[in-house]
Amino acid sequence: MAKDVIIACDFSSKEQTLAFLEKFTDRKPFVKIGMELFYAEGPDIVREIKKRGHKIFLDLKLHDIPNTVKKAMAVLSRLDVDMCNLHAAGTIAMMEAAREGLTRADGTRPILLAVTQLTSTSEERMHEDLLIEGKIGDVVVHYAQNAKKAGLDGVVCSPLEAGMVKAACGKEFLTVTPGIRFADGAVGDQVRVTTPAQAREIGTDFIVVGRPITAAEDPVAAYRRCVEEFLNS
Numbered sequence: 001m002a003k004d005v006i007i008a009c010d011f012s013s014k015e016q017t018l019a020f021l022e023k024f025t026d027r028k029p030f031v032k033i034g035m036e037l038f039y040a041e042g043p044d045i046v047r048e049i050k051k052r053g054h055k056i057f058l059d060l061k062l063h064d065i066p067n068t069v070k071k072a073m074a075v076l077s078r079l080d081v082d083m084c085n086l087h088a089a090g091t092i093a094m095m096e097a098a099r100e101g102l103t104r105a106d107g108t109r110p111i112l113l114a115v116t117q118l119t120s121t122s123e124e125r126m127h128e129d130l131l132i133e134g135k136i137g138d139v140v141v142h143y144a145q146n147a148k149k150a151g152l153d154g155v156v157c158s159p160l161e162a163g164m165v166k167a168a169c170g171k172e173f174l175t176v177t178p179g180i181r182f183a184d185g186a187v188g189d190q191v192r193v194t195t196p197a198q199a200r201e202i203g204t205d206f207i208v209v210g211r212p213i214t215a216a217e218d219p220v221a222a223y224r225r226c227v228e229e230f231l232n233s
């Protein structure tokens with residue numbers, strides 16, 4: 001799948017989401033649906049957005065015993081999403097089970113990504129709360145290697161980690177990176193951020209952009225600016 005800009009549709013209702021997407025009349029953006037919208041509206045919101053011609057990254061970050069994740073992934077696969085994810089912390093066995101569950105009878109399946117360490121987790125919290133020693137970058141790379149061993153397609157990580165992941169897992173291994181801000185925009189609660197142009201230089205495959213587009217005065221112009229910086233410049 002070609003490199004792209006994914007808009008994080010972090011809205012709490014179907015009405016808000018569809019009103020937002022209706023602003024985009026020419027290029028239909030790739031959209032990310034997260035837990036808030038999915039839990040509020042259920043699988044119908046995925047079907048509705050898909051019907052309107054958008055590609056969908058369903059960001060539900062599954063993490064459970066392998067058998068449960070396998071069965072849940074089979075359900076998501078039937079929803080015909082383009083991309084979905086789980087936590088690499090669930091182990092290689094869980095990731096393998098997820099991949100099997102996601103694979104349809106004809107051998108096709110959505111792109112499957114692993115979340116390594118959430119970008120909200122600092123190295124200090126990883127050491128003290130999770131009792132995981134070492135550098136956070138090394139843990140991210142190790143989890144990415146586990147995901148690769150399990151046959152996954154890539155990871156969600158900070159753009160600042162994407163280079164390390166590519167070096168360890170190969171350039172075909174996908175990196176999908178949130179934490180994107182315009183050079184002249186507000187950072188908000190994100191800590192380790194890059195601009196769309198820097199993300200392109202690092203070589204990430206997909207950028208996930210939320211508030212710089214959804215909270216912009218002109219979301220379509222902000223989206224075009226992201227596409228221009230990330231894909232066309």
Ligand code: C5P
Pocket residue numbers: 008010034117118119120156157158178179180190208209210211212
């Ligand atoms: O508004 P903003 O651009 O910060 O949105 C980023 C999106 O990416 C949000 O939906 C957030 O939940 C998600 N995300 C993230 N960091 C991660 C994983 C997902 O910011 N490590």
